[in-house]
Amino acid sequence: MHMADVLARDGMTASFEFFPPRTASAWDEFVASLHEFESLKPSFVSVTYGAGGSTRDRTDALVTRLSAETALAPVPHLTCVGHTSAEVDSILAAYAAKGVSNILALRGDAPRDAQAPATGDFRHAVDLVRAVREFGAAGRHPDPRGFGIGVAGFPEGHPETPNTLVQMDHLKAKVDAGADFVITQLFFDNDAFFDWRDRCAIAGVRVPVIAGIMPVTSIGGLKRMAELAAGTRFPAPLLRAIKRCEDDPASVANVGIHWATEQARDLIDRGVAGIHFYTLNKSDATRRIYQTLGLAGRVGAQGAG
Numbered sequence: 001m002h003m004a005d006v007l008a009r010d011g012m013t014a015s016f017e018f019f020p021p022r023t024a025s026a027w028d029e030f031v032a033s034l035h036e037f038e039s040l041k042p043s044f045v046s047v048t049y050g051a052g053g054s055t056r057d058r059t060d061a062l063v064t065r066l067s068a069e070t071a072l073a074p075v076p077h078l079t080c081v082g083h084t085s086a087e088v089d090s091i092l093a094a095y096a097a098k099g100v101s102n103i104l105a106l107r108g109d110a111p112r113d114a115q116a117p118a119t120g121d122f123r124h125a126v127d128l129v130r131a132v133r134e135f136g137a138a139g140r141h142p143d144p145r146g147f148g149i150g151v152a153g154f155p156e157g158h159p160e161t162p163n164t165l166v167q168m169d170h171l172k173a174k175v176d177a178g179a180d181f182v183i184t185q186l187f188f189d190n191d192a193f194f195d196w197r198d199r200c201a202i203a204g205v206r207v208p209v210i211a212g213i214m215p216v217t218s219i220g221g222l223k224r225m226a227e228l229a230a231g232t233r234f235p236a237p238l239l240r241a242i243k244r245c246e247d248d249p250a251s252v253a254n255v256g257i258h259w260a261t262e263q264a265r266d267l268i269d270r271g272v273a274g275i276h277f278y279t280l281n282k283s284d285a286t287r288r289i290y291q292t293l294g295l296a297g298r299v300g301a302q303g304a305g
């Protein structure tokens with residue numbers, strides 16, 4: 001189902017991000033837990049893609065499996081860094097043939113240890129958005145609208161573009177090129193998100209903005225988030241609460257899940273278009289948030305399509 005229809009159906013979306021497991025045992029463990037995610041009836045689930053194509057086969061395998069064996073509607077991520085136009089075209093053709101309705105179009109990052117700049121036909125995500133849009137416009141997708149296209153947004157800024165006005169221009173360029181929705185980088189400060197969403201509207205970015213939420217569940221996870229989502233601000237009240245119980249892993253998880261629950265409640269109360277949970281393939285935190293907020297069956301209630 002095209003994202004425009006998903007958004008119209010659900011009013012507010014709830015969705016989960018998965019990554020393709022690396023090993024056979026991690027794969028088995030994840031597949032065995034999929035029914036727990038299914039029972040939450042998300043609007044869609046997204047599947048990450050390793051920049052440069054490092055998870056190309058595994059991403060494809062997970063998307064195929066989710067489509068064939070579950071009621072979950074997969075939205076594959078696709079990064080364009082290092083890819084040729086022909087490679088992207090063949091990936092899109094395979095997804096169109098499988099009935100995949102939506103793609104999250106990203107640039108990705110060149111590997112940190114790369115000696116030379118990444119080669120390929122795409123410089124920025126906007127180039128990929130154009131390619132996905134042209135694929136649909138050529139009548140190569142079963143839906144006459146083509147793929148629904150999502151792009152990334154960064155409420156607290158993207159490290160490569162310190163000028164926030166220029167950065168907004170780059171986001172608007174992706175929307176003008178054909179993006180249908182935005183999913184944000186994780187954040188912990190809702191006021192920063194809503195201020196940025198207002199700035200999007202002022203700049204003419206008028207597509208739905210889905211908020212990315214990732215509960216802190218361990219001190220190690222917190223440190224990885226700070227590394228991977230550079231520029232993310234960790235509010236003092238959150239850090240203070242974690243500090244109080246840093247020697248007790250279960251309490252750290254309780255604090256992080258409580259914070260994410262309050263964030264989600266406030267986002268819903270203030271009319272967010274959707275919430276995307278970065279799950280790290282674990283259902284527990286998301287399930288607890290759903291239960292506490294009475295969400296199960298109330299958003300994304302129609303299931304996959």
Ligand SMILES: Cc1cc2nc3c(=O)[nH]c(=O)nc-3n(C[C@H](O)[C@H](O)[C@H](O)COP(=O)(O)OP(=O)(O)OC[C@H]3O[C@@H](n4cnc5c(N)ncnc54)[C@H](O)[C@@H]3O)c2cc1C
Pocket residue numbers: 047048049050051077078079105106107108109123124125126151152153158159160161166167170174183184185186212
């Ligand atoms: C929801 C979400 C999902 C993600 N999933 C993945 C994933 O599956 N795999 C993965 O590898 N990474 C993923 N990422 C990370 C993402 O690929 C990186 O953060 C990347 O650095 C930015 O990607 P982008 O699509 O926003 O790129 P772009 O929109 O191309 O922006 C990248 C930078 O270039 C700047 N820029 C854009 N256009 C221009 C221009 N014309 N001229 C000059 N500068 C420009 C932007 O301001 C920004 O600083 C994800 C991020 C998010 C928020």
